[in-house]
Amino acid sequence: MQLLAIGLNHTTAPVSLREKVAFPADHLGQAVAAARASLARGIGEQAAAEAAILSTCNRTELYCANRAGRSVNDAIDATAHFMADYHQLSVSELRPHLYTLPQDQAVRHAFRVASGLDSMVLGEPQILGQMKDAVREADAAGALGTYLHQMFQRTFAVAKEVRSTTEIGAHSVSMAAAAVRLAQRIFDRISEQNVLFIGAGEMIELCATHFSAQNPKSLTIANRTLERGEALAHRLDGRAIRLADLPEQLANFDIVVSSTASTLPIIGLGMVERAIKARRHKPMFMVDLAVPRDIESEIGRLDDVFLYTVDDLATTVQTGMENRQAAVIQAEAIIETRVQSFMHWIDSRAVVPVIQELHENSEQIRMIELERARKLLARGEDIDTVLDALSRGLTAKFLHGPQSALHSAQGDERARLAALLPQLFRTRR
Known part of the structure; x- marks a missing residue:
């Protein structure tokens, strides 16, 4: 899964440019739909494109997720062109002010923004509400899928944890x-x-x-x-x-x-x-x-x-920054831990299709052997004999693939399979 956050804020662009790329609140749904269409163009997987837009006085950011095999640079270019085209700007005018954050950098950025660590007013609470509004708009437009939905839910949980366990907002000047x-x-x-x-x-x-x-x-x-x-x-x-x-x-x-x-x-x-x-x-x-x-x-x-x-x-x-440095360090530590947890979840999701295929193949084998056993029982065969044949048939078919792979492998590949297979088929007593 490819995650990406791209945008500009008060540290990378002047207000004269930020106002050009701001998305009016009543147009967010339309903009999110346009973003999804732009990201999916040329891939043919509209349903795979997820998107959400955060637009405030200090930042405009597009968060997206795509399961297609597009390179990170291609995804960045597509997203930058969408933002430029939507606001009728040239990419050359916009690109120098954009930050582009792939994968864990995108997740870390979302966590920091919601926690008030990336705000002009360090620790200010308004951004969390603005991000929740942005997510609601994206959800209403049908632009959130499994990955962005999960990322934002964790984002809100992290922001709550940071604000409740640190003093990040205690000295903020609104x-x-x-x-x-x-x-x-x-x-x-x-x-x-x-x-x-x-x-x-x-x-x-x-x-x-x-x-x-x-x-x-x-x-x-x-x-x-x-x-x-x-x-x-x-x-x-x-x-x-x-x-x-x-x-x-x-x-x-x-x-x-x-x-x-x-x-x-x-x-x-x-x-x-x-x-x-x-x-x-x-x-x-x-x-x-x-x-x-x-x-x-x-x-x-x-x-x-x-x-x-x-x-x-x-x-x-920014006055009083020195009073908040300890809280910032504590907040960053919380965020880093939660980023690693989310990326682990992302990695685990990558094996879901493999697991699904294993289940489907296993179910086919089970149904074939079960049908054979039913026919034997219908002919009056001894039930113990049928059960023994059923168990032997299931075992033989489940082991056929791994045994074939082991026999056909050579050298280092065979050694790796020989070490891996006992772990895969280890039984619990």
Whole structure:
């Protein structure tokens, strides 16, 4: 079985490229189906191709498994071309930023990602939920088979073990906390600022909770669906507005945090320029946590705007690393043990077809000898004589193959068979 993980993340690619290869959540099922078709093309074994796609603000990864006899390099090329073609990019533009991890490297990577060891925020818990969502989408699309299903189930178990037995997440600094820290560098007191959150998903809820703890002057949620925005605003003692009202409302806010699933920017340069003019050039702090980006990058060049993306938060979220090194070492040890266990399971699966064939051949021999015994009994033969003939017939047929192989072998091959056969036919007393 050929396992492969291929992708890019915050350490290998800038946000400008990551947003180009991000898969919208509502298109994941379609993308997974396309990935399976691409991987199986030229092999003729569609059912053998398994695939799952993980796409977050910090990474886009494709996990796949294929039973076909394609070389690792061919599988990597096919996967890279799928990602490039799907997003209408050139392979030459994408390839330098991709990591390609075959076999146990793919398993180890999945375990590390789910455990928070490969995140921008070391130990952050959100990635585990995002991976579970990705697996559910792949399963719903019929793209999970025996191997990826087993790998991901073990991935979740490893992540749970790492989080419950180490302190990997005890000192983590979330994106939300980092955003608050940066805002405090711009404004002395967040309690005197009006804060706007665009979106109503998990990341926005987390950020809004952190900012709410600073008792801002006002807290507003802007969302396409007003009802969902109002539900979140109610929990945080804020108010909600429609996203369509943002152009007229933007000037009222000092701090803006955005994280939506939009494939196009929500806040453009012209909108912010008008807002800054209406604010008489009072500074505005903006955080764009979305990939693809919600806020046009050109806005960051405005004198009175402090714009940060997920990549800009990297330095802040890595504080306290020294306090987590012991936990990292412990987590890596757990992961390595579990990787070896999974690869042993993979190896054991390779002999399943051989075992099945042995069972089928044995069953044919059994049925032939059983039918012969029934005919003898029907003719009135003595039952003990029939049973003796049955046992001798079964034994002779089971030993025929090994004896023939031993007689026809020569030299080292005969020596190996001579040493192996007694182990295969050793009886338990």
